[in-house]
Amino acid sequence: MTSNPTLRTRAEALAERLPPLLAQARHLAASVELGEHGRRRPGQGDAFWQFRPAQPGDPAHRIDWRRSARSDHHYVQEKEWQAAQSVLFWVDASPSMAFASSSDVPEKGALARLIAMALATLLVRGGERVGLATSASPAGRGELALSRMASALIDPQDTGFVDLPARSRAVFLSDFLGDTASVAQAVTQAADRGVTGVLFQILDPVEEGFPFHGRMIFEDMSGRLEHDTREAHDLRDRYLDRLTARKAELSDLARRTGWQFHTHHSGEADSAALLWLYHAIEGHR
Structure with a gap:
């Protein structure tokens, strides 16, 4: 019987990346002092x-x-x-999430995975059930649920949304720069089932400020689209207008469904993002 080299390579890569992600998530979770918010509650x-x-x-x-x-x-x-103790996460695995403008800021996807795992760690400590909003890692309790969730985040195989349990809570982490139709549909259907949650947008600092001048070649992370311009600054106003419109669209979606919307920049403190998310998701209890 011959082994599958591709599967073996992926498994070895997963084994190497899983302990660091869990360790970083626990370290970040430990840096946030929750006080009374960390205790179990009757619901x-x-x-x-x-x-x-x-x-x-x-x-x-x-x-x-x-x-x-x-x-x-x-x-x-x-x-x-x-039933209300289940918190399901969706972490965008699209190519745009692999972007980082410099070595001083993390990739958006890596940061999203870290924040998701740190929040899951805090919730598990409080007796909650955590998992993914996909079929890859259903909600569960304890260290097993955390390990299963981390494995699915590191090596995503199924990124499609599933029906979230009624009255559960959800956290969607993404840059939300691509087509948002599937996200809007998932949030709307979840809200119809009494699910509340958070749309947590992660942007790189240059995506917010667009500090480009002179000739630039802009290319999407998939490598399929490319735009060559002699004066990048001329595109700034149009870009910022579209970004503002996208944020307004997400904010309106959150308002209509009883969710919350928040933007975090990858150059800001991870602990600030975690603390905001924890209080936001606990406010939906």
Whole structure:
């Protein structure tokens, strides 16, 4: 039986990158002092909400043996407040997220993964369930959920949205510079299910300021589009107008669906982004 060299290479790369991401996320999480916000809370109520399949990390005492006896799977009772404890993340893996204007700022995608994992770490410490808003890593508890989520972020195979659990919360991290139709559809459908969340935009400083002059060749990260101009400064006003319009579009989407919208620049403190996100997502409880 021969091995698949491509699969092996990807697996080895994943094994090398996973511990650093988790370590960096834990370090960032530890740098944020949450005080009373870090403790477990009873939630919205103790009314029965639904049965759901048991997942790795669920304690044995939570299994409903009577319901499980009627199936080949184990089930747990989920209370109303437990349903609201799920926080699902979507981290954009498009080529534009690999951009960094200099060695002094991180790539947008790397920063998005770090912030997502740090926030997930804080939430797990508070007893919450975390996962991805894709089929790659469903919500779970504890270190297993964090490892599974980190693995899926480092080596994304499925980036399509799934139906988010009713009354859960969500965090979407992206530059939102591409086509936003799929994002708008996912947010609207989620809101119809009582899901609340945050649209967290990450931009490189040069994407916000457009500090270009003279002749420039602009190329998208995929390498398919290229624009050559002799005076880049002439494009500045048009670019900034389009960026302002995109932010207004995202802000309006958040307002209509009961979500929040925020822009963070990759040159700013990671801890500030994490603290803002934590308070934003906890405010949706």
